[in-house]
Structures are given as structure tokens and as C-alpha cells.
Amino acid sequence: MAAEPHLRSGTDFSISPIVAVYEALWRPIGYFIASKHSFPKDVDRIASLIQRKHGLILDLACGPGTFTRRIARLAPESIVIGFDLSAQMLERAVRLTRKERLRNVYYIRGSALSLPFKAGSFDAVTCCGALQLFRDQDQAVSEIARVLKMQGDFVCQTTLGPRKPPLWIRMADRMLKFGYFYLDDLKERLYRFNFDLQAEERSNINYIFRAAKSG
DSSP: OOOOOOEEOSSOOOOOHHHHHIIIIIHHHHHHHHHSSOHHHHHHHHHHTOSOOSSEEEEETOTTTHHHHHHHHHOTTSEEEEEESOHHHHHHHHHHHHHTTOSSEEEEEOOTTSOOSOTTOEEEEEEESOGGGOSOHHHHHHHHHHHEEEEEEEEEEEEBOOSSOOHHHHHHHHHHOOOOBOHHHHHHHHHHTTEEEEEEEEETTEEEEEEEEOO
16 A cells, blocks of 8 residues: 555654653563563564464554554555554654554554454454553453454463562562563453463563464
């Protein structure tokens, strides 16, 4: 689809310095603390896990579009929709997408707890670094399952913690507010919403998985 990437909104938003700090410092540092990997390495790994690269892909809680743009490059025959609640993050994403001359990307503002899409709309949904932060995680996973096609991919990066986290995890969470799941609780939640775990990788507290929507 040869169209300029755009944000569905009638208002122009200025770019907050917070957005630039988030993109340049917070997320790369947070990823290194969580996984001991470089941020670009995890971006590429997460994007590569998407099996269906010829359809409609939703990047949920996309922020400034870091994953969105990488997915769009790896899946040039797909349409990739970046979705986020923050207008400033999305405005930044639009500018960067235009700068990279990507024509298969669109951005929409809204809540992950009430996605404005019909059931079975997407071939894949990604959610990177945000699932553990949603105030209603069951509702978020339910919405992801609803908008995915049968056997569609849910590719996610999140953080895990032990039942009794050591001091360094508690301190890091207090400073960075990255949140975390207990692994057994997360897997139970995926099962409850009809997801079959297909692949998983864990490094330190960083957890990446791909799950397919089942019946």
C-alpha cells in the first residue's frame, strides 16, 4: 500500500523530551538490565519470531515505533499497525517512519483494553515491554485473542520475577517501573485465553515467547 505513514488523529502534538529520553536511554538500559542483551539484538529476535509475514500485523503499545518499523522492514508485504495510548509517542513514531520511507505502516491511538478492531482481523500481534504494565492484564490478553485470526501469532517480550524477588530486582522495578510476571501465572493466563505456546526464550528476567491462537 503506497501511502504516507500517518497517525489517525485530528491534533498536532509536540514531542516531549521524555519521549526522546525513553527512546535513547530508558528502553535500551532497561533491556540490558533485564536480559544482558543489546536492545537491537532483542528487537531483531522478536521481529523474526513472527511466522505470518504476509498479512496484517498489530504492534500493541508500540511507543515510538521501534519494533513497528523493524517488523515493517522484515515483512514488507504486510501492513503493520502501531497502536499506543500516548499521542506524543505516536507522533514520534510517525516522524521516524516517514524518515525511513516505510510505506506499509500506520499508527492508531487507543487503549489496549478496548481495541477498535473486528474479531479475527490480524495475522499477528506483537507486544513488547508492555504486557506486564497493563492495569487489567486479563482484559489485554482477551482483546489480543479476540482480534487475532485462528492460529495467528502472538509474539511478546515481557519480564519475569521470582515469587520472592531479590533486592536488585525490587530496586530496579522501583526505579524503572518495568513490572514483571510470575512464569506459571503467565502461562496459565495464555492457556485460559486459548493460546498454545510455540516458542520461548529466557535470559535473566527477560522473557520472549510466541503463542498461537487455538480453538
